[in-house]
Amino acid sequence: MNKTADRIAAAAFLAVGALFMVESLRLSKSAYGSAVGPNVFPFLLGLVLVLLSIKLLFETRSYSDAAGEKPPRQYKKFLIIFIAAVFYAALLETVGYVITTFLFLVIGFQTMEKGALWKSIAIAAGFSLGVYGLYVKLLQGTLPSWPIWFQ
Amino acid sequence: METLSFLLDGFQTALQPHNLLFAFIGVLIGTAVGVLPGIGPMSGVALLIPVTASMTSGLSPEQAAASSIILLAGVYYGAMYGGSTTSILLNTPGESSSVVTTLDGYQMARQGRAGAALAIAAIGSFVAGIVSLIGLVLLAEPLSNVALKFGPAEYFSLMLLGLAAVSGLAGKSMTKAWIMTVFGLLLSTIGLDNVSGVARFTYNISYLYGGLEFLTVAVGLFALGEVFKSILHNEMNEGEIAKIGRVLPTKEDLKESVGPIARGSLLGFFIGVLPGAGATLASFFSYILEKKVSKHPEKFGQGTIAGVAAPESANNGASGGAMIPLLTLGIPGSGTTAILMGALIMYNVQPGPLLFDEHPDVAWGLIASMFIGNVMLLILNMPLVKLFAKIIQTPTKYLLPLIIAISVFGVYAVQVTTFDVFLLLAFGLLGYWLAEHDYPLAPLVLGLVLGPMIENNMRRALTASNGDYLVFFEKPISLVLLMIALLWIAVPFVMKLRGKTVIINEDM
Structure with missing residues (x-):
């Protein structure tokens, strides 16, 4: 068990619990035809979460400090893919499904492993056009199609 | 006799051509999901909810619900079976319920008996599936009749018991499991309160009025979480895949497996019915049981067929058994059944005792289709085992970005807002x-799904008692349920204090 991580988590959950408690105080205390208002349940849960977080904080004191050697993590790869995914979500509605999906997949494939560019392009194009064709044309679903300045 | 005629009606639903197709697709995708490392039953089912939603969009609501749940359940037990394939061939379990299978399964593969091991796993899964179905048919009516007598107070206590059972067995630290449960319950309070109509914790963000969409949360936590882990930890599928060889088991293999399969199925079923226990524990216990019963316990771990047959039957029996509390009481006992429940609620079908009265098509259709799905699984897997083994070799560099793309598509297709896509990434x-x-x-998702129901029942019970909280202790059934819940938490706690190791469910 990781001492620092659990302390951060306990603090975060403590804050979340406290926030829900404080915020539920601002909710209406009564509901028509009901003895308990919409504030009771979240308030109680917030309280329980606060108590549990304190319990977790106490438990972290007994953790041993043996910090094992951490295996290397692929932060760079992950960051590139994650940022690409954020852009993918942000541009989805303006640039359209097919283009954003295609670009995201090509970036994703190439980040995972460089090389075989044509194969990446073929799979990305196949997936984005395939999903679009199947879902929008065949199943009559809704997806943003092409860039808005195109239409 | 009444049950029998309902079951026949169910078969009529399940045997409709489009439902047969759905069951087939479900089982096929499920097996693939189970075989692929990195996607387990939970993320597989979550990922497919939006896909089924669009596939069934042309049907009436009732039919759409029946068809999608048939497909999703197919994915569930298909994945349970598929997980064994990688355990046997690669020594890496596809999901945690087939960890035990690696002990003897991989040894058998090294001795060139992989085909026999895979076949026995398929046969065991099939028998267990049938056993749990019979149990489901027999228990569904009586259990839901009992549950029908429950008032809001009893229901509240029952759900608390469900949460206690799952949280008590999940993960390494019970404190952490409880934190996740309560966090899930808290997240479920976001949105419009459905008793008073007051907006809670929405901060005028209009997307939040409907609450956090269960699908977005589940796909994000399970599917994307897994993908991010695989990228960060650089998990590539390496390793030699064992040759499969002759697929049909010999007469001797079959003879040796009869006992383990029968015991494994029954044990798995009963463990599955208990909320919180689940498939991983079932496979674990059945392996231990076989080792105790066997005349040659020293053979276990060196490639004996009983060591494959028993846990594989048990984990499928458990996944069938887990459907019972879900369908009859409306209480999911595991992460995957919580996701199935979320899917049913998306179709306005509320699992629980009323399910059999209000939506007999859905309930009995599902039960009948599980029977058909099990037959399909057997027919599909014996000849196609070699093809599925090929899926293992799908390069992760293509698989991982594709799973992200499928998640984004699924969430956007159902929600049609980019807000949910950002939420998904978060x-x-x-x-x-x-x-x-x-x-x-899993406790987080369980809390999110059960939250609204727990709150409603709590408030209804308190309204009836004029705000007196003692109502939960005054009704006898409610009191008993609460006591069991308390014991469920207290017993492992006391055992830990006394220095005993407590077996926990790591897949949750």
């Missing part, structure tokens, strides 16, 4: 971080 990060630090994710 929950992916959260899911990775939490799982990395031993915070179990």
Whole structure:
């Protein structure tokens, strides 16, 4: 068990619990035809979460400090893919499904492993056009199609 | 006799051509999901909810619900079976319920008996599936009749018991499991309160009025969390795949497996019915049981067929058994059944005792289709085992970005807002971080699904008692349920204090 991580988590959950408690105080205390208002349940849960977080904080004191050697993590790869995914979500509605999906997949494939560019392009194009064709044309679903300045 | 005629009606639903197709697709995708490392039954089912939603969009609501749940359940037990394939061929379990299978399965593969091991796993899964179905048919009516007598107070206590059972067994630290449960319950309070109509914790963000969409949270936590982990930890599928060889088991193999399959199926079924126990524990216990019963316990771990037959039957029996509390009481006992429940609620079908009265098509259709799905699984897997083994070799560099793309598509197709796509990414990060630090994710999802129902029942009970909280202790059934819940938490706690190791469910 990781001492620092659990302390951060306990603090975060403590804050979340406290926030829900404080915020539920601002909710209406009564509901028509009901003895308990919409504030009771979240308030109680917030309280329980606060108590549990304190319990977790106490438990972290007994953790041993043996910090094992951490295996290397692929932060760079992950960051590139994650940022690409954020852009993918942000541009989805303006640039359209097919283009954003295609670009995201090509970036994703190439980040995972460089090389075989044509194969990446073929799979990305196949997936984005395939999903679009199947879902929008065949199943009559809704997806943003092409860039808005195109239409 | 009444049950029998309902079951026949169910078969009529399940045998409709489009439902047969759905069951087939479900089982096929499920097996593939189980075989692929990195996607387990939970993320597989979550990923397919939006796909089924669009496939069934042309049907009437009732039919659409029946068809999608047939497909999703197919994915569930298909994945349970598929997980064994990688255990046997690669020595890496596809999901945690087939960890035990690696002990003897991989040894058998090294001796060139992989085909026999795979076949016995398929046969065992099939028998267990049938056993749990018979149990489901027999228990569904009586259990839901009991549950029909429950008032809001009893229901509240029953759900608390369900949460206690799952949280008590999940993960390495019970404190962490409880934190996740309560966090899930808290998240479920976001949105419009459905008793008073007051907006809670929405901060005027219009997307939040409907509450956090269960699908977005589940796909983010499970599917994206897994993908992020695979990228960060650089998990590539390496390793030699064992040759499969002759697929049909010999007469001797069959003879040796009869006992283990029968015991494994029954044990698995009963463990599955208990909320919180689940498939991993079932496979674990049945392996231990076989080792105790066997005349040659020393053979276990060196490639005996009983060591494959028993746990594989048990984990499928358990996944069938887990459907019972879900369908009859409306209480999911595991992460995957919580996701199935979320899917049913999306179709306005409320699992629980009324399910059999209000939506007999859905309930009995599902039961009948599980029977058909099990037959399909057997027919499909004996000849196609070699093809599925090929799926293992799908390069992760293509698989991981594709799973992200499928998640984004699924969430956008159902919600049609990019807000949910951002939420999806955020929950992916959260899911990775939490799982990395031993915070179990299933209790969170369970809390999110059960939250609204717990709150409603609590408030209805309190309204009836004029706000007197003692009502939960005054009704006898409610009191008993609460006591069991308390015991469920207290017993492992006391055992830990006395220095005993408590077996926990790591897949939760």
